[in-house]
Amino acid sequence: MSAIEEVKSRLDIVEVIGERVPLKKSGRAFKGLCPFHQERTPSFFVFPESQRYHCFGCGAGGDIFTFVMQMERLEFPEALRLLARRAGVMLHPPTPQEQEADRTRRRLGEICGEAARFFQEQLAGPAGATARAYLAQRGIRPETVQAFALGYAPDRWEALSSHLRERGYSEAEIRMAGLVVEREEGTGSYDRFRSRLIFPIRDL
Ligand SMILES: [Zn+2]
Structure with a gap:
């Protein structure tokens, strides 16, 4: 398993996003106010089954890595490092x-x-x-x-x-x-x- 897959298998996107965005259960998904655009009624959904998120308001969407990249304004390698540390997955030292x-x-x-x-x-x-x-x-x-x-x-x-x-x-x-x-x-x-x-x- 690649480090990316391993991180994904160990972390739950609902938990990671839920720390930054208050989420409420809505059917099989969770919804909350989108952190990427201003809104009063939630159009931001997190799907535990696919481990992805999507905002029907602004179109933001992706997986746990893109969320951290968008939220923390990081490049992919940094987002990977951050989430790997959290998941306890060893990465190669930085090149x-x-x-x-x-x-x-x-x-x-x-x-x-x-x-x-x-x-x-x-x-x-x-x-x-x-x-x-x-x-x-x-x-x-x-x-x-x-x-x-x-x-x-x-x-x-x-x-x-x-x-x-x-x-x-x-x-x-x-x-x-x-x-x-x-x-x-x-x-x-x-x-x-x-x-x-x-x-x-x-x-x-
Ligand atoms: Zn949005």
Whole structure:
């Protein structure tokens, strides 16, 4: 039996989904409010016999692996690792490619975190005076700015990228994080976000 089949045979999809979505028995299936779209009446069904789920509202569906991938925003190898650990199934150690992919993902997360901190500092500092006045005028209080980690991207071409390079991030990494745009003519890149308020999006 493959590791995938073994994980599937040891885990119950109703239990795994039920931990995240309150489910009620409905005939031979279980139903609940779909975690993948907004709804007031349940159209999300989990089928114990086939060990699959389907939402009649948004069309989301699949097996225990796709559920974890969609829910936790993971790639398949990570979802497999997570569920295998839970099922007590041994997997081969991560391949060098998987380790490299993990490292890159962590690194990109760090870069985005550092960028958000940089933008926050800018908003709090002299460069952010106009942006702060604008927020105040819109009735956005400093507590809100703090709570949502709002920031300001200064009106310069390389403010963020030079800040990140000073902290040891490479040109390629900064580009991969989507924080710079490549110049159409010549070489190099420039900051994607300039002269604007920044609302960071966080994975919770
Ligand atoms: Zn749905």
